[in-house]
Amino acid sequence: MSARLELENVCHRYGGDEPALENLSLAVEPGELVALLGPSGCGKTTALKVVAGLLRPTAGDVRVGGLSVVGTPPERREAAMVFQKPLLFPHMSVAQNVGFGLRMRGTRKEEAGRRAEEALRRVQMDGFAGRSPEELSGGQQQRVALARALVTEPRLLLLDEPFSALDANLREEMRELVLRLQREGGHTTVFVTHDQEEAVILAGRIALIFDGRLQMYDRPEAFYDRPATREVARFFGAxxxxxxxxxxxxxxxxxxxxxxxxxxxxxxxxxxxxxxxxxxxxxxxxxxxxxxxxxxxxxxxxxxxxxxxxxxxxxxxxxxxxxxxxxxxxxxxxxxxxxxx
Amino acid sequence: MGGRLKIALLLTPALVVIGVLFAGGLVVAFVQSLGYVPAIGMTDLTLNAYREILSDEDFFDSLVLTLYVSGVSTGVATVLAVVAALALRRSSGRVSAVVFQLPITIPHLVAAVGIALIVGQTGLGARLAALLGLVGEPGDFPALLYDEYSVGIILTYVWKEVPFIALVVLASLRGVASELEDVARTLGAGAWQRFWYVVFPVISPSVVAASLLVFAFTFGAFEVPYLLGKSYPTILPVMAYNEYRDIDLSARPTAMAINVLIALITGAVAALYLRLARNLGRRG
Missing domain, CATH: 2.40.50.140 (Nucleic acid-binding proteins)
Structure with a gap:
């Protein structure tokens, strides 16, 4: 079930290639879609990876449903992530890819197959179950990746610029799909993007991050009407x-x-x-x-x-x-x- | 078209060398294996050499020994290389460079001598074992050279080929395999599940391709078994060499027939490798 997500004074430093984070605090309500917005290298993906558990914060706390998950490995966080690249498992069929998360939790093969088909229908990819990932276009692959994340009914859905590699028409189509799926499924969703327009269209609230620091966390219209600083205003075209x-x-x-x-x-x-x-x-x-x-x-x-x-x-x-x-x-x-x- | 011509021209020097030395040698070997050695008046084409070899027990003893040495060397090297690559994949490039690239630069001949100095009954290992009281005197140390199980040869091959396989595997581990592993983690897969269902299937084409190359190489290589192998049965390339050096020139077709058979077997392995490499390329 979707859960409330809280970040409290999360820091990430000395992380090699990863951009740093400085005292990031924000809360995402159950079922809410929040966009982490900022220029590339601002630390938004670092923040997402900290939530997923792929990176460990150097300080601060991450809580899901009120409980700290800092010591919990990613595989036990129930935080499914969709990456910039589709990253489908090349040696598995589309259906096996989608059923993967269920199989890892010990769901029986038939049951996993049935639910995979259902998830594929939700992303309008029914009929592709038996295909191999390499036979699909980039947009289709990303739909399958989305289905693969959703089928596990995660407590958190984490999306890391999932459409940035797609062309403009397809991107718009995918945004509508994400909005619909999110409304239907009610997943607590964190969406990373550098595209201000995308954030405004998708998000209930936007967290704007510059240089690893949270600049403003509010509803999209506030960034136009009541920007916190000159930099925030400028980022939104003022x-x-x-x-x-x-x-x-x-x-x-x-x-x-x-x-x-x-x-x-x-x-x-x-x-x-x-x-x-x-x-x-x-x-x-x-x-x-x-x-x-x-x-x-x-x-x-x-x-x-x-x-x-x-x-x-x-x-x-x-x-x-x-x-x-x-x-x-x-x-x-x-x-x-x-x-x- | 101009681009293609340019590529062809640029490739020509390399192709000439390969063509003359390799294909030319193969053709000569094949012709001689059919009994055509005009220098000593043999001009009739026959399959006698093949008939002779294939009815010779010595040949099959050698074939079995060769398959055994190549198979065991390749198998042990592959397992160790995969384990080493998995252990090293999170380390910096410099560590793996030192650990892996150094043995690759050392010639097989030198490696064979080095292994002999360490594991021989008068070698460093035997003396150390005697010093530590593990064996009564160095001569009691188990025979690992010129021995029945070809331990010395296998050790040399393993030492030389582990880095080669490991570097190939490391490249694929550090590429897409680690990203796919992250995906699997967020989908709830534990360490073993990730290895078994994601990492292993993804790296296995490169593991198989690298180990097939090692198998083909060890199957046709001469110097290490020549230095460290027992005198009977010998490994196939050594057997061919002995026939070749026979003072009776009429043994020449036999030597060449053995070479042709070695070439056929390694050729079959190479064909298998190319198919796998193509599949691998399509996936990437």
């Missing part, structure tokens, strides 16, 4: 950063005094706003700006606006047609301005 000085619920900035949605402690601050939130209208927090570039993206047009002392990016619907050199009035709604730490 480009508008405004330096200023806070006083009495507003900020003194090169754009003038901007009213804030929430009070900020007095002193220096950095504001950010999503390009989609910039309005072309007068009123509170408005200012004059000049269009210095425009790029048409089909559903949106991205403009760069030059104002007194700073440049801002605005994403506007395509029916608003501005030309480079136009003078406009732009407004930054107070409720969309977010104060970075």
């Amino acid at each position: 480009t508008n950063f405004i330096e200023g000085l806070a006083k009495n619920g507003s900020a003194h900035t090169p754009l003038g005094d901007l009213k804030l949605g929430r009070p900020a402690p007095p002193g220096a601050l950095t504001l950010t706003i999503r390009p989609e939130a910039v309005r072309l209208e007068g009123g509170e927090n408005s200012f004059r700006a000049r269009v210095i570039s425009a790029s048409y993206l089909g559903t949106q047009v991205h403009y760069e606006l030059q104002t007194a002392g700073t440049a801002l990016r605005a994403a506007l619907p395509p029916h608003v047609r501005l030309a480079v050199g136009d003078e406009v009035t732009a407004r930054l709604p107070a409720e969309s301005l977010w104060v970075l730490k």
Whole structure:
């Protein structure tokens, strides 16, 4: 059955090739899908391997269902892992691959075969049971790998960039499959990815990791609306950063005094706003700006606006047609301005 | 097409050497085995040499001895090599390099002499055993050279071939086998289950391929049994050599017929190896 997963101050150091982890703490609720997101080499795969038991943390605790598993070898953790490569056993048929975990637990051959067929149906690979892995395409192999992990009904399902080797269409299809399987099976799932879009689509919560340190752990929309730091905001595509000085619920900035949605402690601050939130209208927090570039993206047009002392990016619907050199009035709604730490 | 021509041209020097020395030698041997030795006036083609050999008990004694020595050497070397490779696979490259690559660089001839100096009845081992009181005097040490069981020959082969097999196995252990083992672990397989159901089947093609090469080599090799073997029966290549050196030149077809039979047997083993290697390549 799926279980709650807790990492408490997990460290991993002196690990040869493995990137380090520094005091990683997070909890995954039973049945939740959490993405470990970050650039390559940030330690997200190290964290997953620590959870699987393939790496031993140098400090800290890993608990599954409330009990520490640090001393438990991977084969007794019931944490099935799917890797970047399908890694099917080349000397076994597809059905034998899927039934492997059951057979290792002593399930009888007929029973294992029956449940393997069932698992193959769930990943839409029925009819392939008798094939050899080398006869399958990369995407099919990864489906079989997924079935092989799911058939054991693991307490934790660990996915290490399982689709990064597939092409874009297939990747989308696989994401939908994972979402469906996860909803149906209710597995506690940890999904490692470097792809911010993938994390947003799949995950209930995202743990963003830079340099082995957890930067932010929250629901996907929070990374757009309420990023913790400038680095987090930038990783999620934010480009508008405004330096200023806070006083009495507003900020003194090169754009003038901007009213804030929430009070900020007095002193220096950095504001950010999503390009989609910039309005072309007068009123509170408005200012004059000049269009210095425009790029048409089909559903949106991205403009760069030059104002007194700073440049801002605005994403506007395509029916608003501005030309480079136009003078406009732009407004930054107070409720969309977010104060970075 | 140009690329193919280039490859052919680049291969030519090597192919000429192999063609003249190896294929040429084989053809000459085959022709002589049919009784064609014009230098002494023998020009009729017959199968007499083969008939003679195949009705000769000495030949079968030699064949059995040769199969025994090659088989035991290969078997023991394979088991030890797999165990060694499993033990060393988590160690750094440098340790295995020293342990394994050193014996590979030492010629068989030198290895045979070294083994003789250690296990002979006047050798280091016998004297050490006498010193420790394990045997009364060095001469009581069991005969391991020129002996009935060819222990000296087998020891030399095992010492020389274990590193070769182990290096081949180590390469496949450190490759995909260790990743597959991680998968098996997270699926609940214990140490023995992982070895038996995953690691062993995955490395076995390379184990078999490497040991077939060792078998083919030891089957046709001459120097070690010549130095360390008893005088009767001898190993097949030594028997061929003795016939070849016979002052009676009419024994030449017999020598060559033995060589051709050795070549046929090792050729069959090589064909088996190529098939396995192809399967291995397809899997990778």
